[in-house]
Amino acid sequence: MAVIIAAVLTVVVGALGVLALVLDRRAPRPAGERDNNLNKHLVTTGLLWVVFTALALLGAVAMNPFPTVASTEAAFSDHAFRLMTYMGAPIFGLVMAALVYSLLTWRSKSQPTEDGPPIQGTGAIPVIWLVLTTALAVVVMIYPGLTGLAEMRRDQTHEMVVKVTGQRWAWSAEYPDGFTSAELVLPVNRRVKFDITAPDGDVLHSFWVPAFRTKIDAVPGMTTVAYITPTRVGDGKDDAGYRVQCAELCGLAHSAMAMNVRVVEQAEYDQWVAAKGKK
């Protein structure tokens, strides 16, 4: 599927590129400015483009840069990340092809003594490039961006509410049973609503659990909301994906602003709550 998207994009971008070149060639220009080897340059760059796109796609398919998948919501962001990587492959391939070919072909043989002539983008090529890249950016903002967000937030049912507060430079979690914990313990397969905030007078933080993917700002004096269904038992002591990590640069100890996350079976959770409640 993703490879088909990348292939279609390559063809569309290629067709628009050819159109731009045809339009550009029709534009009146002094004979001295014409490059007689233009066709050779274009064919070689085109071939390099296909090679670089294929390499980028192969790399994107082969790599797995994702942390442990431990929530239902993780599927949305992993899908979006993959899709945009594949969509970026033909663009990356085109830029690399033009760059590498230009470097090899027009490299200066000796130390240049002056700057090259200024070149100003005119004609159809820069216009088409601008329209195309703007259109691509708008497309990914809508899908998977806005549609994915709407999908993630559609289901607002939840079985428990945990209030999480971020302040310089620690997190704390307030449970429905009335106690506060410096560790986030959650029962597996139960949908949780997180009310996230920061104290008045503090700075912006960002609630982020890599294994759940969900990330949302913690804003002083405001409550932001996230819904998460943990799907996999785990402990931050064994897997760094299980931690609430601040993801908004907030000062000296920002990188150390983390809280351990533990996803446990229901029975273990009940024991933990009972023990915490007694203290």
Ligand SMILES: [Cu+2]
């Ligand atoms: Cu922070």
